[in-house]
Amino acid sequence: MRRRTFFEAIGGAFAFTAVVLLAPRSSFAHHGWGWATGEEFEITGRIKSVRLGNPHGEMMLDVDGAEWEVEIGQPWRNQRAGLTEDLLAIGAEVTAHGHRSANPDVRLMKAERLVIAGKDYNLYPDRAS
């Protein structure tokens, strides 16, 4: 094969692969949600501990004796939703709506929306929750 046609072939294969890989797929191909399931999931529990701050906040909930890790937002995201640190007090009851780990043995979920004392705090307003 001539050198030019060889490189054209390589370039074509590369472009084709790029188009296939970049084609829009379900919203769960989006970075950060890939490890979770597609169905809406919710749990209610009492806050055991909270750790806020980049890259993202997380809290441990006591859900009927079982410990669940709930990922919440980056500082700006929490702030935008009105979710302040004092709302996330130890012992507070929280309902977390979002998506759980696809691994059934792992008690981890990523929250889209929290309900605390009857009020909604929506971390991802452009997502259904």
Add this chain to the structure above:
Amino acid sequence: MLVELLAGIENSALAGALRGSTWIYPLVNTGHIIGVALFFGAIAPVDLRLIGVWAGIPLTHVTRILVPMATAGLVLAVSFGMLLFSTRASEYAASWLFWLKMLLLLLGFVNAAVYLIAHRRAENNDAIMPVSSRVTLGLSSLVLWTGVIVLGRLVGYF
């Protein structure tokens, strides 16, 4: 004692500012990646040359440009890396993946030092490094730094 040191780092004003920032943390993270990219992109061709690729090009022509670039990348990577570490010092210190990464990082430095010493010794004797040494050093470098990068990424997943 280590626990207190880690807690002290984590609770510092600097670490707190990074954790609570909107833009600074992502930019520091990016800085670490740019440093890593620059370092690896510069050291990989040097290592390949040590192994014997592009044998027609004098080694010094390759190292003169790429070793300073690799050094700059390393400085960026380590500086921003330390900042990233500070935000979750205790958590990272509890990760075996992190410690393995630190071990490979140390071995990478040792490998680089061995190369520099061998290179200087050869220069002083107006000789060239034995092929076996060159190839071993180049190969070790590639393997070690690839390992550091892989482990660095895995820390975020497990």
